[in-house]
Amino acid sequence: MEQLEKKTMLGLLLVALILPTFANEYTLHIVILACFYVILSSSWNLLAGYSGQVSFAHVALSSLGAYTSGLLSLKFGIHPVLTILCGAVVAGFFGAIIGALTLRMSGSYLALTTIAFSEIYRIVISLEYEITNGQVGLSVSGLFGESTSKITYYYAAVALVVIIVFIGIQKLVKSDFGLTIRAIREDETAAAAMGAKVVRHKVIVFAISSAIAGLAGAFLAHYTLLVSPQMATITEMGIVISMSVIGGLGTFIGPVLGGISLEIISEYVKEFGNYHLMIFGLILILVMRFAPMGLAGLLFSIPPGKSKEKLAQQIRKEV
Amino acid sequence: MEGLAPMLAQLVNGLIIGSIYGLMALGLTIIFGVLKIVNFSHGEFYMLGAYASYFISQTLGFHPVLGIIVAISATFLIGMLIEKALLPPLFENKVERKEEYALLVTFGLSIFLVNVALAVFGPFQKSAPALTKGNIDLGVISLSSGKVLAAAIAILVLLITLFVIQKTWLGTALRAISQDRDASAIMGINAKRLGSIAFGLGACMAGAAGALLGPVFLVYPIMGTVPAIKSFVIIVLGSMGSIKGAIYGALMVGIVESLGVIFLSPAYRDVYSFLILILVLLLKPKGLFGGAQWNN
Amino acid sequence: MLEVTNVEAGYGKIQILNDLSLSANENKLTLLIGPNGAGKSTLLKTIFGFVKPSKGSIRFQGEEISSIPSHQLTSLGIGFLLQRVSVFPDLTIEENLKLGAWSFKRDTARVAQRIEYMYEKFPILKQKRKESAGLMSGGQKRMLEIARTLMPGPKLILVDEPSAGLSPKIAKEVYRVLHELKDEGITLLMVDQNIRESIAYSDYVYVLERGRVSSESAADEIGKNLKQVVESWLKF
Numbered sequence: 001m002e003q004l005e006k007k008t009m010l011g012l013l014l015v016a017l018i019l020p021t022f023a024n025e026y027t028l029h030i031v032i033l034a035c036f037y038v039i040l041s042s043s044w045n046l047l048a049g050y051s052g053q054v055s056f057a058h059v060a061l062s063s064l065g066a067y068t069s070g071l072l073s074l075k076f077g078i079h080p081v082l083t084i085l086c087g088a089v090v091a092g093f094f095g096a097i098i099g100a101l102t103l104r105m106s107g108s109y110l111a112l113t114t115i116a117f118s119e120i121y122r123i124v125i126s127l128e129y130e131i132t133n134g135q136v137g138l139s140v141s142g143l144f145g146e147s148t149s150k151i152t153y154y155y156a157a158v159a160l161v162v163i164i165v166f167i168g169i170q171k172l173v174k175s176d177f178g179l180t181i182r183a184i185r186e187d188e189t190a191a192a193a194m195g196a197k198v199v200r201h202k203v204i205v206f207a208i209s210s211a212i213a214g215l216a217g218a219f220l221a222h223y224t225l226l227v228s229p230q231m232a233t234i235t236e237m238g239i240v241i242s243m244s245v246i247g248g249l250g251t252f253i254g255p256v257l258g259g260i261s262l263e264i265i266s267e268y269v270k271e272f273g274n275y276h277l278m279i280f281g282l283i284l285i286l287v288m289r290f291a292p293m294g295l296a297g298l299l300f301s302i303p304p305g306k307s308k309e310k311l312a313q314q315i316r317k318e319v
Numbered sequence: 320m321e322g323l324a325p326m327l328a329q330l331v332n333g334l335i336i337g338s339i340y341g342l343m344a345l346g347l348t349i350i351f352g353v354l355k356i357v358n359f360s361h362g363e364f365y366m367l368g369a370y371a372s373y374f375i376s377q378t379l380g381f382h383p384v385l386g387i388i389v390a391i392s393a394t395f396l397i398g399m400l401i402e403k404a405l406l407p408p409l410f411e412n413k414v415e416r417k418e419e420y421a422l423l424v425t426f427g428l429s430i431f432l433v434n435v436a437l438a439v440f441g442p443f444q445k446s447a448p449a450l451t452k453g454n455i456d457l458g459v460i461s462l463s464s465g466k467v468l469a470a471a472i473a474i475l476v477l478l479i480t481l482f483v484i485q486k487t488w489l490g491t492a493l494r495a496i497s498q499d500r501d502a503s504a505i506m507g508i509n510a511k512r513l514g515s516i517a518f519g520l521g522a523c524m525a526g527a528a529g530a531l532l533g534p535v536f537l538v539y540p541i542m543g544t545v546p547a548i549k550s551f552v553i554i555v556l557g558s559m560g561s562i563k564g565a566i567y568g569a570l571m572v573g574i575v576e577s578l579g580v581i582f583l584s585p586a587y588r589d590v591y592s593f594l595i596l597i598l599v600l601l602l603k604p605k606g607l608f609g610g611a612q613w614n615n
Numbered sequence: 616m617l618e619v620t621n622v623e624a625g626y627g628k629i630q631i632l633n634d635l636s637l638s639a640n641e642n643k644l645t646l647l648i649g650p651n652g653a654g655k656s657t658l659l660k661t662i663f664g665f666v667k668p669s670k671g672s673i674r675f676q677g678e679e680i681s682s683i684p685s686h687q688l689t690s691l692g693i694g695f696l697l698q699r700v701s702v703f704p705d706l707t708i709e710e711n712l713k714l715g716a717w718s719f720k721r722d723t724a725r726v727a728q729r730i731e732y733m734y735e736k737f738p739i740l741k742q743k744r745k746e747s748a749g750l751m752s753g754g755q756k757r758m759l760e761i762a763r764t765l766m767p768g769p770k771l772i773l774v775d776e777p778s779a780g781l782s783p784k785i786a787k788e789v790y791r792v793l794h795e796l797k798d799e800g801i802t803l804l805m806v807d808q809n810i811r812e813s814i815a816y817s818d819y820v821y822v823l824e825r826g827r828v829s830s831e832s833a834a835d836e837i838g839k840n841l842k843q844v845v846e847s848w849l850k851f
Contacts, residue, residue, distance in 0.1 A: 054419060101601060107418035108357040112551050113600050116593040119548065123590050185416075234544065238430045245423060275438055281431030288424045289405060292414075488713075488720050495703045495714055501665065502701040507689035507718035507767070 004300050005253045009166075012256070016159055020152050028155050034263040035158045036220050039165050041243040041255035043212035046169055048241075049250035050178065051205040052185030054107055056237050057098055057114035058213050060121040063232035065091035065214020066221040067125065067132060070140040073222070080143045080222040087218030088211045095210020099203040115234070122232040137228030140221055154223050161219060165212055170252060172208070181205055185250070235277065242280040246287050248296025257295040328460040330577045335462075335470040336535070337573020339528050342473045343546060344553035344565045345480060346524030352497040352560040353517035354406065356421035361525050362547025363432035364394045368526025369533035369542060370440060373447040383450045383534065387472065390530035391523045398522025401428065402515040410511060436540035447533040469531040476527050477566070480520070484562065493517055497560065525550075545589055552596040558606030567608070616641040616771055616802050617662070622671030624661045631657040632668070633826040639771065639804040644797045646813050646834065647806045649823035655806040656698060658823070659773045662804075663688060663695045675771065690718045694769035698776045698806075702756045702763075704749025708740050711748050711759055715766025733762040754785035761792055772796070774805040778812070786812070810845070 020028060040062060048054045065087030072083040098117060102110050125132050132138065143157060144150040172178050181201050183191040192198045221227045230236070239262070247258020266276040287294050343365060350358045371393045372386030405424050414420045449465030450472075484490035495503045496510050496517075503510055529543065536542065553572050557564025572592055579591035599606065617639040624632040631654040639645040647655050660666045662673055664685035673681040675691060683691075703711050712733055716726040734741035737758050743751065748759060757777070764772060777793060778786035786809070794816045797803055807813040814820065817834040 052416070052419070054422060105600065105604070107416070107422055109555075109600055109604060111359070111422055112357070112555065113597055115548065115551075116596045116600075120590050120593050120597075123587065127586055235430075238426070241423070241426065242430070245427075273438065275434070278431060278434035278438055281427050281429070281434060284427030285405065285424060285431060288420060288427060289408065292420075488717070491706065491710055491714060492717065494706060498703045498705055499701055501697065502703065503714075504665075504685040505663070505689065505695045505697070505701075505764070506714045507686050508714070509684075509686045 005296075008253060008300075009256070012260075013163075020155055025151050028151050030263065030267060032151075032155055032158050032223065034259055035162050036216055037240065037243060037263065038256055038259035039162060039216040040213055040240050041247070041259050042165060042169055043209045043216070044240050045244045045247075045249060045251075045255045046172070046212075047205055047209040049244060049254070050173060050185060051181040051202060052188070053099070053102070053202060053206065054111055055098070055102075055114040055206070056111055056234070057095075057118045057121075058210070058240060059217075059236045060118035060232045061091045061095050061098075061210040062213035062217030063125070063227075063229070064094060064121065064217070065211075066217035066227045066231065067138070068214070069218035070138050070221050070227040071131070073141055074138065080141060080218075084143070084215060084218040084222065088215035091214020091217070092207045092211030095213075096203055096207035098210075099206025103199060103202060118232065118234070118237065122229050125232065126229045132227075132229075135229060137226050137230075140225055140227055142225050143219070143222040158219065158223075161215065165215075168212075173252065177201065177204075182250075238277070239280065242284045246280075246283050246294050248294030249292075251293070251296040251300075253300070254294050254296040257299070261295065324459050326581050328462075329581050330574070331460060331462065332466070333573040333577030333580075334570065335466050336532070337569050337576075338470045338477075339473045339531050340546060340549050340553065340573065341566055341569025342477055342531075343525045343528035344550040344557070344569055345477060345562065346521035346528075347550045348521075348554045348557075348560055348562060348565045349480075349484075349493070349524070350518055350521035351554065352562075353493050354402075354409070354421075354514050355497075356406075356409070356418070356425070357551070357559075358518075358521065359422060359425040359547075360401075360429040360432060361521075361550055362543025362545075363429050363436075364398060364522040364525035364543070365529035365532075365546050366436060366538075366540060366543035367397065367432070368394050368523075368529030369447070369538045370436065370529075371526070372530035372533055373445055373538045376448050377445070383448055384472075386447075387527060387530040390526045391476075394526025394529075395519040395523035397519075399515045399519035401522075402518035406514070406518070407511075410514070433540050433543075440540065442540060444537040444539040447538050449534040450531075465534060469535065473528065473531055476524070480524065481562070489513070489516070548589075548596075549592050552592045552599075554606075555596055555604075556599050556606055558608035561606070561608045564606055564608035568606075616676060617804060618672075618674040619658070619662065620672045620674070622658075622661060622668045622673065624657065624666050624668040624671075626666070630669075631826050632661060635671070635823075635827050637821050637828055637831070639802055640819070641802050642797070642800050643818035644794075644803045644805060644813075644816055646810075646817040646820045647804070647823055648808070648810055648820060649829075652825075653823040654826040655823050656775055657826075659695070659775050659804070659806060662773060663693065689767055689769070692767075692770035694764040694767070694772040696760055696764050696772060696774045696777065698779055700753070700756055700760075702748040702751075702759050704747065706748055707745050708748055708751075708759055709744040711763055712740070712766060715763035718767050729766050729768075733766065737762050753781055754788065757781065757785070757789055758792070761789070765796075769801065771802045771804065774803055774807075776806055776808060778807070778809050790816070 019031065040058065044058045047058070068090040069080065069083040069087035072078050072086055073080050098114065102113050105113060126135055144153045180191065184198055184201060188198060217231065243258035243262050244255045246262065247256065248254025262280060265279060269276040269279060291298055343361070347358060347361050350356065368390035371390040372383065375381050375386035375389045376383040405428065408414045409417050409421060450468045451464045453464045455462045455464050455467055484493065492503065492508045492513055495506070495508060496513055500510055528546065549572060553568035554565055556571060557568030572595065575595060576588060576591050580588050619638065620636050622632050622635045623630065635658065647658065649655055657666060661668050664683065668681055672679055675693060680688065680691065703714065709730070712730050713726065716729055719725055739755055740759060740762060748756065751759065774793065777789050781789065790812050793803065797816065805813060814834055820832060820834050821828050822830045
């Protein structure tokens, strides 16, 4: 990470640490939700921004993790801490399958396939109400028991998850593995020609990104005490995409900036009406058209990705 | 003989609605053929067409057919303007990953348009007046005249579009651009301007479909999402960029959906087309009509 | 007729043409030869506007054309025969020819007359007029491309390796047609690796190396030094 990015991250961390001391419950709740979206956006950014696989199945996989965790804890009485991990594993597994099936697909085809998977998932979940309770959703137990006054615990827990996920993604991106997947986004054929094991990398990234999504989804479920098909809609996918792209697709701090700013916009706009999604869409268009590197690009002047030659040089050294 | 009538009705219904989806899919295929992009906001032009027609026929009280004409004109213009505003980076070599750009920009447009509609028109489903009243009694089954007229208009628009594409200078130039953009420029064809026209053309066909199906399915902001996905299925099945494929694909999807509803479960109606999409993309990604060229 | 002065151009960060100047005189066949990568094709693309020059000027009949969009050059009288196959594969031969008349499509009489003229000049095209252009042989496609380029009656034609990928027999036909064009008064600026064939009919020759003109002379004079020049390329 460049210096300025590092400092910003540390600054945010500091703010996050002292927040519970003076913020009220509602603010903490908003921050927890924001963290959820940041985790979801960061993991999607890993998939789409770093390895170039623009998938629309992300929120569906997140929801899958949530339902897995919810159902396991409900039917078998297992503690949410364990079921959340199970949710992550299941989501990661199906993410790997989707990744394997869509290996040879380019942008639009991949998008369409994952939209199809996502919608099939959502429809099945909504209709099979005997298992899932349909549109109404499942009531599940909380991570820290039933009472909601444990919000500081949840806050601490989500903060922990965020930190772990960030460190994980950071290490992944900076490693040889990360270098290779970035090369794949730039030019898949060239990367393969240079010896990169494209298949393995693409599927692994899909699996990891989906597992994180499943983790986030399951966590949210045991925080809000509810699992419903609402999280698996294309609208929600649109929010995740907007956060990542507006923040800066393919950068590390992008999803963080995007998640935080869009949550803030959301909170302010909701006072006037339900216009926040319209604004997200508009900003997304404007960013793509005029500032493709997003907020991260504008604030930290991150150039539009290393030139192919530089990446090629780096890969030749590693491979 | 008793059980056959509702099945037949379902099948005919599927064909009628399929023909209108076919119109929408043709629009998508024209955009893909000329501009080489998948328009992820196609469903929203369908929606805009429906609202335009609703406004003319319900709010202002004119005849629904005027509503359809207005819907087509409005979505054509809006489509052209949007192409000019959003798609130039694709052709100025400013973008490295063109497919990703088109995907994200049209998806963003989709989010924007749906929520503008929500803000302006409200979320409640509105009922648009049918094109005509009454039923056509064919003995075994009875069809609503409105639906039949809608299908007839859709087929008319389809035929007009095919005529334009095959027999006019404009259509031939559009086909040329889709096959060889540089050679077109050498001929003197302004690919940028015709590209805008192509997008407008594609968009207005979605708008026409929306105006035609508004009375059938009710008008509401997210009404375009499922028809858009069905259009995707159709053009993928029929090979992206193939006109013949779009038409046959529409018929196939209409029939498969109806059969699924008859023999399996009506609740899962939309899932059948999604499954077709996945199967085709996994097994025969180039579709059943081979090649991505803009064939006849 | 065509003046290229101090042109620099390339693709992104890769510069191909460096301070290149040459001219193509009216009614003459100007030949461009040089080793691979010298920038010959890039030069033609830059003249036609597919590549934008970062420096320099390109004047056609005295008018600066470097900032004119490519599609407007046909009406000015410039044609371009690309190196690669450029027929519209899923259009018929007749549709391909018709598109050659795009810049004067409103003049239906002239369009019909020009098409008839092409059918006389290239009988094979008339025979296959309703067939898909993509199904023809390489040589036939070339002929179609030439006919199509001639439809608007251009004054200058840029030709990029006319015989590329063709058998010697077909190539000879192509050259015969091109040389006829010269006799009809059309100015040709031609890139060719097939030096022996082209030089016989050329008036002036430029040698391009590494994006600039390394030598130039009238065609009949270069013949003596040709062997040496070509050999010097093989040393790369």
